[in-house]
Amino acid sequence: MSQGVPPPFDPSRPPIIEGFVPYVRAREEGVKEKFLRKTQENPIVPIGCLGTAGVLTYGLICFKRGNTQQSQIMMRARILAQGFTLVALLVGVAATAFKKRK
Template structure:
């Protein structure tokens, strides 16, 4: 017996996945800027952490170039703290989103 080919994928009818329910609110009509703004509103601590990380890294590299190794080391440690803050903010955002979706 010959095996039949699977049916072609139809984007208008997504596949049914057991245990997965797509959200009722779809963001299909928003652009990149709209999605970026929505993500910032949902979890504002992540961009703050990213800016802190970038700032500490930039200032640390400037201090390193100028020969101020002590300040450069302090800023690299500050960068690690800012990265930790960003990861913690991401995790809190994931937990809050999971709790919201259960309600």
């Protein structure tokens, strides 16, 4: 081959790009590891989810027992718990976005 012509593309090897260093992943993150990492980053969201599930469950139990007044109160409390969880999620996303900027 002459000196001015680059070698043909070899699909078995990655292309060589001047100034580029490929990123090597340490290892794939599993579901459990990702859940634990996300819980540590924003622990309020899982607390809100558990609270929502607890209020919903208690409200359904009250409904099944015929205590409709308590069931209505629990369904309203569920809405508040969902709102709390949503706000916690949004605050966590905003905090992560601002942390990456710095």
